[in-house]
Amino acid sequence: xxxxxxxxxxxxxxxxxxxxxxxxxxxxxxxxxxxxxxxxxxxxxxxxxxxxxxxxxxxxxxxxxxxxxxxxxxxxxxxxxxxxxxxxxxxxxxxxxxxxxxxxxxxxxxxxxxxxxxxxxxxxxxxxxxxxxxxxxxxxxxxxxxxxxxxxxxxxxxxxxxxxxxxxxxxxxxxxxxxxxxxxxxxxxxxxxxxxxxxxxxxxxxxxxxxxxxxxxxxxxxxxxxxxxxxxxxxxxxxxxxxxxxxxxxxxxxxxxxxxxxxxxxxxxxxxxxxxxxxxxxxxxxxxxxxxxxxxxxxxxxxxxxxxxxxxxxxxxxxxxx
Amino acid sequence: xxxxxxxxxxxxxxxxxxxxxxxxxxxxxxxxxxxxxxxxxxxxxxxxxxxxxxxxxxxxxxxxxxxxxxxxxxxxxxxxxxxxxxxxxxxxxxxxxxxxxxxxxxxxxxxxxxxxxxxxxxxxxxxxxxxxxxxxxxxxxxxxxxxxxxxxxxxxxxxxxxxxxxxxxxxxxxxxxxxxxxxxxxxxxxxxxxxxxxxxxxxxxxxxxxxxxxxxxxxxxxxxxxxxxxxxxxxxxxxxxxxxxxxxxxxxxxxxxxxxxxxxxxxxxxxxxxxxxxxxxxxxxxxxxxxxxxxxxxxxxxxxxxxxxxxxxxxxxxxxxx
Numbered sequence: 020x021x022x023x024x025x026x027x028x029x030x031x032x033x034x035x036x037x038x039x040x041x042x043x044x045x046x047x048x049x050x051x052x053x054x055x056x057x058x059x060x061x062x063x064x065x066x067x068x069x070x071x072x073x074x075x076x077x078x079x080x081x082x083x084x085x086x087x088x089x090x091x092x093x094x095x096x097x098x099x100x101x102x103x104x105x106x107x108x109x110x111x112x113x114x115x116x117x118x119x120x121x122x123x124x125x126x127x128x129x130x131x132x133x134x135x136x137x138x139x140x141x142x143x144x145x146x147x148x149x150x151x152x153x154x155x156x157x158x159x160x161x162x163x164x165x166x167x168x169x170x171x172x173x174x175x176x177x178x179x180x181x182x183x184x185x186x187x188x189x190x191x192x193x194x195x196x197x198x199x200x201x202x203x204x205x206x207x208x209x210x211x212x213x214x215x216x217x218x219x220x221x222x223x224x225x226x227x228x229x230x231x232x233x234x235x236x237x238x239x240x241x242x243x244x245x246x247x248x249x250x251x252x253x254x255x256x257x258x259x260x261x262x263x264x265x266x267x268x269x270x271x272x273x274x275x276x277x278x279x280x281x282x283x284x285x286x287x288x289x290x291x292x293x294x295x296x297x298x299x300x301x302x303x304x305x306x307x308x309x310x311x312x313x314x315x316x317x318x319x320x321x322x323x324x325x326x327x328x329x330x331x332x333x334x335x336x337x338x339x340x341x
Numbered sequence: 342x343x344x345x346x347x348x349x350x351x352x353x354x355x356x357x358x359x360x361x362x363x364x365x366x367x368x369x370x371x372x373x374x375x376x377x378x379x380x381x382x383x384x385x386x387x388x389x390x391x392x393x394x395x396x397x398x399x400x401x402x403x404x405x406x407x408x409x410x411x412x413x414x415x416x417x418x419x420x421x422x423x424x425x426x427x428x429x430x431x432x433x434x435x436x437x438x439x440x441x442x443x444x445x446x447x448x449x450x451x452x453x454x455x456x457x458x459x460x461x462x463x464x465x466x467x468x469x470x471x472x473x474x475x476x477x478x479x480x481x482x483x484x485x486x487x488x489x490x491x492x493x494x495x496x497x498x499x500x501x502x503x504x505x506x507x508x509x510x511x512x513x514x515x516x517x518x519x520x521x522x523x524x525x526x527x528x529x530x531x532x533x534x535x536x537x538x539x540x541x542x543x544x545x546x547x548x549x550x551x552x553x554x555x556x557x558x559x560x561x562x563x564x565x566x567x568x569x570x571x572x573x574x575x576x577x578x579x580x581x582x583x584x585x586x587x588x589x590x591x592x593x594x595x596x597x598x599x600x601x602x603x604x605x606x607x608x609x610x611x612x613x614x615x616x617x618x619x620x621x622x623x624x625x626x627x628x629x630x631x632x633x634x635x636x637x638x639x640x641x642x643x644x645x646x647x648x649x650x651x652x653x654x655x656x657x658x659x660x661x662x663x
Contacts, residue, residue: 037597041477114662140663142471145647147662149464152623152650153616155363199609235579265603274619275359278612281587285607290600294475297596308370321648321658325467328474336643338437340469341462 021045021307023300024074026094027084028052028059030151030262034296035082036063039340042300044330048078075101078224079307082106082299092117099132100123103310105303107137107295114140121317131310133318136302137295138286139163145269145320146284150270153278157272160198162190162211166264166291174239175216178232180224183252185259189213190266200278214245218258219252264291290328343367343629345622346400346424348390350374352382352584353429354406356618358385364622366652370400397423401629404428404621414439421446421454425632427625429459436462443639451475453632455575455640457626457655459617460474460608463589467642468556472592476602481592482520484512484533488586488613492516497538500554505574507581511535512588520593523601536567539581541574586613607637 021044025032028050039047047063050056056065066074071224072082079100083106085091091108098104099121108117108168114135121132135141139161147159164187178184197204216233220226226249234245270282288294302320305327309318326333343366347354350372357625361369371386372378378387388396393403403420405428407413413430420426421443430439436457443454461483469481486509493508500506513533519526537556542548548571556567592604610616624642627649631640648655 041596043477089503111663115656118659142475144663148647148651148658151465151662152626152647152652153619155365177609241451274356274363274612274615278610278615280611280616280619281607281609283607283609285603285605287603287605289602290596292599293596294602297475297602303473304474305663318576319659319663320486321655321663322646324403324644324646325470325474326643329470330477332472333643334437337440337641340473341436341457341466341641341643 021080021304022048022077023303024048024071024078024081025050025084026052026066026068026071026081026098027086027090028054028061029084029086030292031296031299032084032319033061034290034293035299036061037293038297038300042304042330044258045300048074053091053326071098072101076119078102079310080105080303082303084296084299085110088290090234095132095134096120096124099130100128101130102281102308103130105134105136105299105306106132106134107141107299108135109140111140118317118319125316129315131306131315131318133302133320133323135319137298138288139266141252141295141298141320142284142286143255143266146268147270148284148321150268150272150282150284152269154272154274154282156274157270157280158206160211160269160271161194161266162195162203163266163267164188164190164264165200166288167262170237171214171216174236175233178229178236180229180232182219182221183255184216185255187215187217188308189215195267195269199280199281199283201271209242214240214243216245216247217250218247219250219255236273254275261289262291264294304328304330342404343626344370344399344401346370346393346396346403346624347372347406348374348393348403348420349406349408350376350383350387350410351408352614353577353618353621354614355383356612357404357621358618359404359615360622364626364652367622367626370396373403393420393430394423400424401632402427402625404625405430406618406621412467414442417454417456418442418446421452422450423452425452425628426454427458427621427628428454428456429463429621430457431459431462433462440639440641447638451637453628453640455624455628455642455645457641459620460610461588462604463617463620463642464608465588468590468592468604470643472590472594472604472606476592476594476604478596479592479602480528482517482528482533482591482593482634483588484517484591486512486534486586486587487644488588488610489584493536493538493561496558497540500551500558502543502551502554504541504543505577506538506540507535508524508537511537517589517591521603521605523593523603531564534565536562536565538567538569539572539575539577540569542571583611584613586610586616592659626650626652 175184497506
């Protein structure tokens with residue numbers, strides 16, 4: 020059995036806990052949190068983050084479930100000196116820097132870290148690489164959604180006159196259809212996505228004014244086709260509590276002037292954090308197995324051979340799935 | 342530059358030749374055929390198959406483009422003793438046997454062989470593995486088409502009263518939609534696919550009799566929803582000369598009782614042999630690079646880390662695609 024520790028117990032940590040129950044070759048040793056372990060709503064053993072030092076020989080791999088803004092950049096390099104780790108670090112613009120920090124940490128402790136797993140970065144990155152490698156003459160398009168965008172929801176909730184709100188990113192289906200047909204398209208983030216807001220007005224707020232404040236917000240909504248629906252607090256609670264997401268990576272290319280070829284990877288997720296966790300768990304299996312083979316240093320989804328993700332022996336995979 | 346040889350010059354061999362022109366890190370050393378090299382319609386250097394022995398130190402990897410029925414099972418083990426090889430061997434039921442033959446051959450010569458690349462087996466196999474590893478609680482569904490099925494076309498052309506014909510395999514869109522929505526479905530090859538035949542009648546043939554002979558043909562059409570269109574020889578030539586194909590691998594699973602998650606990989610190909618060739622070329626790059634690192638033996642798409650498929654350095658991949 021592969022012995023796993025979870026660091027951080029928000030949506031992602033709970034998702035990892037749920038997914039570990041489905042993995043017959045892995046067991047959860049404990050959840051590590053900066054909060055009082057007794058306060059965590061779990062049946063699993065829970066400990067203080069600071070107790071991790073007592074577990075260095077009891078855990079094969081730690082899954083880091085903190086936030087990418089402040090938790091992971093600090094915890095990753097700290098823990099990767101003592102443990103093999105997997106994370107879903109998702110700050111694209113700081114990735115090379117984080118990679119270097121983790122390289123230094125893993126080298127100091129002869130450990131292995133697989134960074135930036137999940138679906139984007141993660142599976143989407145993998146398919147961007149494969150699509151471009153197989154169809155070098157072509158273009159790659161990423162569409163996100165339909166899905167809940169936390170950052171955009173936060174932005175709307177900050178508007179004067181908004182009591183509560185969620186925001187869905189919707190991919191432009193017409194543009195996707197044109198790409199699949201091989202048409203020349205004008206693709207950018209604005210044309211590729213629409214934004215749909217469900218907002219609860221504060222008492223006495225003017226809907227027209229609030230709508231105008233939302234749709235003209237720079238960076239978040241300006242330049243996008245944005246629809247704002249005003250709903251009751253009850254309706255928001257009844258119909259908008261899920262964390263759906265997903266999207267598409269499409270590589271459209273030619274192998275010869277006449278031959279248009281479309282490579283597409285899609286996800287349609289009822290729970291974004293649980294699916295991200297599912298990917299983390301599969302890469303945690305890979306990390307434990309690679310570490311057992313003596314591999315150290317930093318790896319990404321680009322470096323890991325697919326067979327390490329599966330609990331099944333390679334001979335079975337060849338007989339059943341190839 | 343990675344030096345490549347092509348063995349066999351049918352649709353697949355021509356596809357590899359076309360795709361090598363798009364790979365800026367690979368060069369074609371020669372095409373090897375059992376036919377007279379002067380008879381091949383190519384600008385590339387062409388040689389007799391039997392001349393391959395003179396090229397053992399001039400070629401980094403051979404791409405085997407013969408047929409899976411008789412060519413590859415013989416040529417693969419023969420050539421993998423002297424060359425690194427890549428093939429698109431696609432006989433699922435004989436795969437384990439072929440794997441062993443290639444293992445013996447590569448071990449005898451300290452060479453590397455990547456077998457069964459292409460899209461099915463190949464990319465579809467890879468996505469079956471990843472989907473199941475990430476969503477262990479779920480089901481995997483494969484749909485083929487819309488695409489030209491050579492075997493079914495041959496079967497129809499063998500029917501009395503048929504002068505010429507093609508057959509398209511059509512995936513059942515309703516069934517795919519149900520799967521994506523997480524419904525319980527009755528999936529088998531018959532319910533998942535429809536068959537569409539375009540046939541030219543021989544002089545004096547009775548269309549009703551021919552149609553009946555086709556739709557009741559055991560193994561090929563019996564049990565399928567089959568539509569037969571009778572068209573003129575001119576229309577067949579004008580509209581049915583392409584080799585389109587494609588399909589979908591869908592993994593539908595749950596990460597918790599409430600969370601339905603859909604993982605999907607799709608291909609829509611104007612030219613099946615050219616895309617298969619494109620995959621072969623990417624895996625040939627991987628084979629040459631792995632061999633240079635000292636790796637020997639047999640590998641499949643399950644064993645190859647994705648980064649080896651791309652000509653770009655890993656630091657660039659991390660900065661641009663992760």
